[in-house]
Amino acid sequence: xxxxxxxxxxxxxxxxxxxxxxxxxxxxxxxxxxxxxxxxxxxxxxxxxxxxxxxxxxxxxxxxxxxxxxxxxxxxxxxxxxxxxxxxxxxxxxxxxxxxxxxxxxxxxxxxxxxxxxxxxxxxxxxxxxxxxxxxxxxxxxxxxxxxxxxxxxxxxxxxxxxxxxxxxxxxxxxxxxxxxxxxxxxxxxxxxxx
Amino acid sequence: xxxxxxxxxxxxxxxxxxxxxxxxxxxxxxxxxxxxxxxxxxxxxxxxxxxxxxxxxxxxxxxxxxxxxxxxxxxxxxxxxxxxxxxxxxxxxxxxxxxxxxxxxxxxxxxxxxxxxxxxxxxxxxxxxxxxxxxxxxxxxxxxxxxxxxxxx
Numbered sequence: 262x263x264x265x266x267x268x269x270x271x272x273x274x275x276x277x278x279x280x281x282x283x284x285x286x287x288x289x290x291x292x293x294x295x296x297x298x299x300x301x302x303x304x305x306x307x308x309x310x311x312x313x314x315x316x317x318x319x320x321x322x323x324x325x326x327x328x329x330x331x332x333x334x335x336x337x338x339x340x341x342x343x344x345x346x347x348x349x350x351x352x353x354x355x356x357x358x359x360x361x362x363x364x365x366x367x368x369x370x371x372x373x374x375x376x377x378x379x380x381x382x383x384x385x386x387x388x389x390x391x392x393x394x395x396x397x398x399x400x401x402x403x404x405x406x407x408x409x410x411x412x413x414x415x416x417x418x419x420x421x422x423x424x425x426x427x428x429x430x431x432x433x434x435x436x437x438x439x440x441x442x443x444x445x446x447x448x449x450x451x452x453x454x455x456x
Numbered sequence: 457x458x459x460x461x462x463x464x465x466x467x468x469x470x471x472x473x474x475x476x477x478x479x480x481x482x483x484x485x486x487x488x489x490x491x492x493x494x495x496x497x498x499x500x501x502x503x504x505x506x507x508x509x510x511x512x513x514x515x516x517x518x519x520x521x522x523x524x525x526x527x528x529x530x531x532x533x534x535x536x537x538x539x540x541x542x543x544x545x546x547x548x549x550x551x552x553x554x555x556x557x558x559x560x561x562x563x564x565x566x567x568x569x570x571x572x573x574x575x576x577x578x579x580x581x582x583x584x585x586x587x588x589x590x591x592x593x594x595x596x597x598x599x600x601x602x603x604x605x606x607x608x609x
Contacts, residue, residue, distance in 0.1 A: 330525055418521060419505040423548075439537075443525075447532035456537050 304359065310342035316369060319343070322380050326445045333444075346402045346444065347391070354398075385448035392437055400436035407436070483588060499583035507550070508582075511595050516578035517550075523581055528574055535575045536568065 277285060306312055314320040324343075327333045332341040349355050367373075374380040374387075395402065409429060414422040428434040438455070441447060450456035487493035503522045510517060526534035538547035556572040557564045 418503050420521065420549075442527055442532065442534070447527055449530070450532040455543065456532060 308344045313343040323445050330444050388448050395437040403436040499585040502582045519581045
């Protein structure tokens with residue numbers, strides 16, 4: 262075992278005998294592009310709504326609920342798809358979230374929420390996870406589209422302008438504090454602050 | 457002598473003929489019964505956030521804002537997240553009336569009674585729309601003041 266490792270180390274540290282420096286340099290460069298491009302492409306494929314609703318757990322439950330909300334259908338036709346809200350947009354956090362998502366792959370394989378009943382039983386836990394995530398990052402995924410600096414309070418209803426002008430402006434509250442259940446049905450809200 | 461009634465009869469017949477040609481427009485419009493006419497555009501929900509006067513004291517107050525997507529079910533009641541007793545200090549929304557805490561025996565419960573839980577059974581939004589039919593409702597204050605002024609006169 263140890264001797265095998267030593268032998269590999271020797272091969273790796275010794276100069277190449279059969280391949281030219283040019284081949285190794287350019288070959289490595291091209292292979293690097295292909296690996297990185299392939300990795301990113303695969304990552305982006307998992308970052309589409311088509312991918313998300315490919316599983317019946319998402320398609321039959323949360324996606325159906327989204328369809329009647331303003332984030333799916335509205336006057337101007339601008340809409341949010343699953344990853345817009347559920348996956349961070351900048352690279353480091355996206356990768357962190359994707360690594361976390363391996364537990365969701367586990368859930369898919371072992372059918373953690375493969376029936377409606379199982380899903381409903383687990384909904385509070387799943388929702389709380391998302392609330393905690395959005396609370397921790399100051400509702401970053403909301404703010405990717407909804408910039409406070411660009412809100413025209415004169416175009417909001419008086420109570421909306423009032424709430425945004427006080428609680429949001431003072432950073433006392435963040436979007437998710439008041440807008441829970443904006444895109445999906447709520448679980449049993451017993452004990453949730455404000456409900 | 458005969459000419460005058462004859463003219464009246466003639467005009468009556470002509471008028472009847474014209475009336476028969478024009479179908480009577482009802483609330484459902486001029487479309488034949490078997491056909492479905494185009495639907496009128498959907499009206500916008502009034503969202504001015506100003507309390508409206510009640511037409512009689514027992515009237516459930518109408519909702520002066522949009523409630524699109526408000527969830528009211530066993531799991532959650534979106535209305536109560538502002539109108540519940542505890543939420544009103546923060547939301548400055550009117551608290552649900554104390555009558556909503558009563559059970560059918562008149563006992564006050566700790567929070568909204570299950571029979572009063574589903575807000576939209578009584579409280580509704582209003583739309584920016586012309587009424588389809590007229591309404592001659594007069595509230596009690598107007599009747600009383602009319603009576604008073606009648607006595608004085």
